[in-house]
Amino acid sequence: DAGVIQSPRHEVTEMGQEVTLRCKPISGHNSLFWYRQTMMRGLELLIYFNNNVPIDDSGMPEDRFSAKMPNASFSTLKIQPSEPRDSAVYFCASSTYQALRANTGELFFGEGSRLTVL
């Protein structure tokens, strides 16, 4: 049973370049989350989707960040233009909305995409 799949695992880019991170949630899950992990700020929720619809994007740091979920099996997090302070590990997680609402679910995390912006 495949877990949450993220790509790329590692990305090194130069300041000003566009970065696209990808996520494939677990099949059948209808909630998807993007988290960012840094030493200074820990794990921060950037945005989450229910049934492909963005529900809460209050954690998205700036307009340079955008996220889409065109279908139930794919989501992207885009940074344009990237800056060195965006360097972090970005995690995608998925779950079942109904289970979370019923307090019986959990989030399943991908292995993360480590982004370095030079």
Add this chain to the structure above:
Amino acid sequence: AQSVTQPDIHITVSEGASLELRCNYSYGATPYLFWYVQSPGQGLQLLLKYFSGDTLVQGIKGFEAEFKRSQSSFNLRKPSVHWSDAAEYFCALLYGNKLVFGAGTILRVKS
């Protein structure tokens, strides 16, 4: 506001010794709490979770956690630590269909 506090940034224990990682939460209703573990370069893996029922929850890898409403705590314990337990541990609270994480505790195991 809803929050999770892990007071210890680093903890070092000897292999075979017991372990307790502290977690305190702030939440007005019945909390739904989790402990996740993150090995270096890896994603987060669920150790255990609590919503209701027995306040002592058993998880994977020999971990357990006890929910104490009076202390707003959900501490993680293990009676005998193995070198492979060295990792970062996160306590989390489910709020509004999203997880709020503590800052994490890095566990070092010395032989």
